[in-house]
């Protein structure tokens with residue numbers, strides 16, 4: 001019975017040490033970076049706002065679509 005208590009104490013100490021080590025290694029990782037805000041532009045033709053990556057570039061500015069670039073008379 002004495003050895004059973006001793007065994008439980010040893011297992012408890014090992015479990016505590018392992019969980020503590022796992023927590024420490026996880027804390028060492030860099031935190032996940034939040035998504036960066038996208039640059040927004042407004043269409044020269046209709047004024048709608050959209051992400052810069054989705055814009056269509058023309059000679060007179062940026063457009064929301066190819067149709068609006070043509071409708072604005074921008075021939076690139």
Ligand SMILES: [Zn+2]
Nearest residue numbers: 043046064068
């Ligand atoms: Zn537009």
